[in-house]
Amino acid sequence: MVCGFKPCVGFKEKFMKCLCDNKFENALCRNEPKDYLECRMDRQLTEQEPLEKLRLEDLIDGKPEAKTKF
DSSP, X not given: OOTTOOTTHHHXXXXXXXXXXXXXXXXXXXXHHHHHHHHHHHTTSSOOOOTTTTTOGGGTTSOOOOOOOO
């Protein structure tokens, strides 16, 4: 590993920006963690897991279904 090299950090930063922009309403930022986890799995930085196991199955088609409580 190259010193200082942090793959997938851009995905993490995108997620944090989304949270800040949406007053930390994480339901509005569900695609970002999916992209981050897929990046890490693609680079073998974490174990491969199906999105269903990570509770991201609703994002498989790329459209988040925000689930809010009223």
